Each structure stands twice: as structure tokens, then as C-alpha cells.
Amino acid sequence: MKSLSTILASALLACSVMVQADQATKSPEVEVEEEKSGLFDSKLGVIPAPVIDDVLGNGVQLMVMYLHDKAEGARDPSTTFAFGQYTDSDSSVIILGHEHVFAHDEWRASLVAGRFDLNMDYHGPVGSRLPSAVKYASNGNFIFSEVRKKIVDNLYFGVQGIWSSNKANLKADATDAERNAFEDALTGSSTAGGFLVTYDTRDNGMAARQGVNVDVRSMHYTDDKTDKPYHRLEAEFSQYFAITESNTIAYRLITEHLVGNVPGGEFVSPELRGVNWNKYRGTSVYQGEIELRHQFNPKWAGVAFAGLAHVEHKEIADSGRMTPAAGIGIRYLIDPVERFSIGADIAVDKDGHNTFYLRFGEAF
Numbered sequence: 001m002k003s004l005s006t007i008l009a010s011a012l013l014a015c016s017v018m019v020q021a022d023q024a025t026k027s028p029e030v031e032v033e034e035e036k037s038g039l040f041d042s043k044l045g046v047i048p049a050p051v052i053d054d055v056l057g058n059g060v061q062l063m064v065m066y067l068h069d070k071a072e073g074a075r076d077p078s079t080t081f082a083f084g085q086y087t088d089s090d091s092s093v094i095i096l097g098h099e100h101v102f103a104h105d106e107w108r109a110s111l112v113a114g115r116f117d118l119n120m121d122y123h124g125p126v127g128s129r130l131p132s133a134v135k136y137a138s139n140g141n142f143i144f145s146e147v148r149k150k151i152v153d154n155l156y157f158g159v160q161g162i163w164s165s166n167k168a169n170l171k172a173d174a175t176d177a178e179r180n181a182f183e184d185a186l187t188g189s190s191t192a193g194g195f196l197v198t199y200d201t202r203d204n205g206m207a208a209r210q211g212v213n214v215d216v217r218s219m220h221y222t223d224d225k226t227d228k229p230y231h232r233l234e235a236e237f238s239q240y241f242a243i244t245e246s247n248t249i250a251y252r253l254i255t256e257h258l259v260g261n262v263p264g265g266e267f268v269s270p271e272l273r274g275v276n277w278n279k280y281r282g283t284s285v286y287q288g289e290i291e292l293r294h295q296f297n298p299k300w301a302g303v304a305f306a307g308l309a310h311v312e313h314k315e316i317a318d319s320g321r322m323t324p325a326a327g328i329g330i331r332y333l334i335d336p337v338e339r340f341s342i343g344a345d346i347a348v349d350k351d352g353h354n355t356f357y358l359r360f361g362e363a364f
Helices: 004-014 028-034 176-186
Strands: 044-053 057-067 079-087 091-101 107-122 134-152 155-170 188-200 211-222 229-242 247-260 284-295 300-312 321-335 340-349 354-360
Touching: 044 079, 044 340, 044 354, 057 354, 134 176, 134 188, 155 176, 155 211, 300 340
Parallel strands: none
Antiparallel strands: 044 057, 057 079, 079 091, 091 107, 107 134, 134 155, 155 188, 188 211, 211 229, 229 247, 247 284, 284 300, 300 321, 321 340, 340 354
């Protein structure tokens, strides 16, 4: 439950196809014809990769993504992905998903489902850290779906829904009362529905070099233990500037909030590369991030990024925590027409700890 939104966001981020690739000197079609013999010139991307994670430990992951042929008049292709991960903490994640883009972008729909079995440390809400982390297991399933309709050019309205279940198992020494209270707070199931509004003027949905994207979402839950409602509100704004033929600057601003009768096991966390999401969880997140993307040649690009996140908990006085992170990365273009790429990033946090990421495309 509390980890579900972060797991879902991380998997979608890892398998996103938001790539930037400058094709200023030759058209994409020419590049395709010239590079057909290349190993990676395909609409299918497969990445087996190591995992180095402060939360879940070290292990391996496999990311697979396929780009379907575009529907008539559609700007972007439909995509299907699979994500699997296993680490030495005996933690595993399996997620399958599909986003379908209909003709002329009139409709978009997605369906994502997964299973997670995680062994983690519980640090408590931000600003209220425990004397030492508590080890526990979190096991569950989820199904997420959304459908959106184009209202006018660049403006979409839609609905979304999610079902999830989670079971917690405290592994640390504790009294029966402490164990029951802990497991009860983090165990349960929920069903929620909400709305979304998207305004998108990007020149390319998978490789924006100019334009803006605004995404506002709500999700409305009922606590399965108290039958009282609570709500998750999210807003994201991103903008892209092509400053030269080979350089793009992109930035995004994110805010997420839990309001109402929020259960003790529910949190929001930053989506900032380099930040340990398990240590920075609260009821509100504010985040900003900026990135420079440079195209070295038609196949290779590099990125440099920096960001700052502020996390707080509404029931804990002086709980606000500000955490910065920064890093660099590299990209290799798989499909010049769709600008479909694979990439690797390394990010460092304020304590000097490094985190590695391997993914399809850009972080946003």
C-alpha cells in the first residue's frame, strides 16, 4: 500500500520511452535506412541490468519494451512493456503494462498490473525517524488503469482507477501488541478512482525538444478499516527548450499531497534520481528538477541533471526535509524514427551516496 505508488512510478519510469534525440542533420527515415544493419535498430528494447538499491539491496532486473506501429494520424506509438526485478534481500517485482494510442490521438488508454514481494527497512515518516530502522516484509498485488479523451487540440480529460492489496510482516523483535499494531497499519486492500487533466503542446511526445506538458490528477480512496475517505492529489509541469540543434534544456515541477483521513501506512515520496524514497516519505512532496540533454551524434547523447525535493508530514511538527541530488547519464538511440533509446544514469545525494539507473529513455 504505502510502497505501491512508488513501485509503480519507478517501474513506469524505468520503462518510459520519453527520449530526446536530435536529428538535425538527416531525417529519421534516412537514418533508419542507413542503420538497418545495426544490432539495436528495432522497435523492441531488452535490457538485463544490475540493481544497486539502498532500499531493496543488490540484484538483477530485466526491462522489455515494444513499440507498436502508429495508428493513423497518431503522434506516438502504442507501447507494451514488462519489468522484473530480484535482489539479494529476497525482494522481487513483476509488472506488465500496455498503453494504447488510438487513431488521431482521440483516445489513450493504459493498463498496468503487478506483484511485489519486498523486504525493507521501516524508517517512519520524515521528521519522525525511529532510533533504528525496523525490518519488515511487504507483499501484494495491484491493477491500475486509465482512459483519457481529447477534448480539443492538446487538452485531454480522463478517469483512472486502482485496486491494490498489501500484507505486512514485521521481522524485528517486538511484543505481540507492537507487532499487531505495526502489521495492522500496513496491511489491507483498497480500491480508488479519480480524474486527470492533461495539457500537452510538446513537439514530440517521446522526444520533446520544445513545448510544455501539464498533468493534474486526483485519486479518491476509502480506508478499508475505517470506511473514511482520503485523497491523493498530484500535479506535474514540464517544459522543454531547444537552445541549439544539439542541446535541449528540460525542467519539471511536481507536487503530491495526501489529504483527509490518511491511514498511517500511506505516504508520498520524491521521484528524484539519487534520493532514497524509503527514507523520505510524508504526506506532501514538492520537487523541482532541471536537465541538460546534449546530442553527441545521431546515436549517442548525454544528460546532466540536478534537483531538489521537500518532504513533510502534516501530523508532525517541523517535519520538513529538503534533499538535493544531481547526476549525469548517457543514452543510445535504438529507433531513430520514434527516437527510442536505452540509457544509464548515476546520481549522488547530499550525503555523497551514488545510485545507478538503467532505463528506457529519459526520466521525464
